[in-house]
Amino acid sequence: MKVYEEYKKKLCTPQEAVQAVKSGDWIDYSQGCSFPTALDCALAARRDELRDVKIRNAISCRPVQVVEQDKERQAFTYNLWHCSGLDRQYLDQGRAFHAPMAFRNCGSYYSRGLAPVNAAMITVAPMDARGNFSYGLTNCCQQEVLDAAEVIILEVNPHMPVVYGMENDHIHISEVTHVVEYDGSLCTAPGRAATESDRQIAAHIFPYLYDGMNLQLGIGGIPNALGELIAASDLQDVGMHTELMSDGYLQLYKAGKITNKRKRLQRHKGVFSICLGSAELYEFLHYNQDILSAPMSYVNNPEVIRQLDNFVSINGCIAVDLYGQVSSESAGIRQISGTGGQLDFITGAYMAAEGKAFLAMRSMHADKHGVKHSHIVPRFTAGDIITTPRTQAPYLVTEYGVAQLAGLTTWQRAEALIAIAHPEFREMLIQAAAAQGIWRQSNKR
Structure with missing residues (x-):
């Protein structure tokens, strides 16, 4: 037939x-x-x-x-x-x-x-x-x-x-x-405008980026702010290998930053598994031979990511405790997001030669009553879902700096995380670290 x-x-x-x-x-x-x-x-x-x-x-x-x-x-x-x-x-x-x-x-x-x-x-x-x-x-x-x-x-x-x-x-x-x-519009999710905090966080991550890196970005204000920095920079020959392609990548393609020339896998081809963004992004992908879609079982496979040298993964998280445990999907028992591919890319980026993974968040937020809450907490006790275990904690970033946690002792982790916490919460966190037995007497306040 x-x-x-x-x-x-x-x-x-x-x-x-x-x-x-x-x-x-x-x-x-x-x-x-x-x-x-x-x-x-x-x-x-x-x-x-x-x-x-x-x-x-x-x-x-x-x-x-x-x-x-x-x-x-x-x-x-x-x-x-x-x-x-x-x-x-x-x-x-x-x-x-x-x-x-x-x-x-x-x-x-x-x-x-x-x-x-x-x-x-x-x-x-x-x-x-x-x-x-x-x-x-x-x-x-x-x-x-x-x-x-x-x-x-x-x-x-x-x-x-x-x-x-x-x-x-x-x-x-x-x-x-x-x-x-059905002749109706597709689902769209235009990128969220970057805030001043987003730009501060992006500025802390930017010095770690370099020519020829293979880049995985999440979605939200921080990736958008980072995209702005990369687009305006002298960085060259960036590669794309990402679970989710958003408008941040479109910005980088339009600026000529993504060429995929230095990739070891799918050279000259950007690779994604899901695309969600603007109608302009969808039109950009239509019959575009420079870009390939692939199953999540391939894109997020740490063994595949390992083969992409110079891999840089940047995603968001919700909170981290002083031990380096990261929650990226719940606030207490309230579901906010999902594990998604965060642990996939943290694992693969660490395995890749010269690979790095960053998890970014604002240092604190104020609730509807104006009460401030630190996103760096002494320990998780309210049912928060641990997305990334402390044994795989990567670079943590807030608007106050970067904390590299791999290889650090508990007291070193506490010191590094308190250093990037909001200043209003640092003394409380020091007291908590001391009570939990992870604060060394020689640590500076």
Whole structure:
């Protein structure tokens, strides 16, 4: 059968497609820009006739209708591998649940049968003449999800760019159960403007950067501020190998800083696994032969990262204690984010020749009552999730400086961390360190 005839045979409305969902099913929306907007709305409309339908997603960028239309969770249970700001609201309101994972392993949960999928619903680019649909902005663990699915429903969106991949970058019409069409905007997440604190932190990291480095950046104000510094600098021949490509990288490409010329793997090619940013970034990726998408099992594999000499990883965190334990995903028991690829890149960067990993945060914040709280704490006692263990603690950075923790004793770590804490909290932290037996009498106050 010719591919266009097969396409027409499988084409249906979103309402018809979601009839494949049964009570008790597990549904997968994939992650980020693969979110199936029309199918989500159609599935939500079946709220009164379904029960115990479990949906997985990550990094929601627009209101999720199976959540919005079923606030009491009578029909749908929403589960998240990783969290956006919107997802954080859903978690705070008791309308979603978090699924802990390390990004490099996420695909294996599907391939090993640990994450069953009755129906997968994902957004893809329009079909080409050979019957293939590009996964576009999300490679991640897309293939593992589809391989595990009993039913595959594609939401074809003309705005999804065609992105070349190392592997697992498309699906053929013959493997698809249903096709629906939706001409609406993709999820976007424009970069947050850098604050003065972000710029101060970025300025402390910048001296550690150099020509020919392979760069992994997280998302947020600090990476954006660092991108501004790099774009305006004399740095040359930067390489890109990152789990998430954001507008910070677009800025570096436009400034001519990223050439990928010195990479040992995929020379002349930037590599990412998920893209989330502006419409301009998506247009930049459309049929761009300089950039490849790749599965998270490859991008985040420490053994792969090890082979990229001069690897520099820069991510954010929430808090660190005086022992060097790092929490990057919760404040107490309140889920803020997820492990994502932080530990993957910290591990791989340390293994790489001349590699370095940085975790950055503001030194303190003020709550809604104006009470100040230090992000460097004596010890974690309120159920905070430890994302990076003290045995792998990398460079920690605040607006007051950089603390390199690897190889340091407990008293040296306490001294280094207190030195980059907010000045208003240093005396308290010294007293706590002394009470905890990790403050040497010769340490300076």
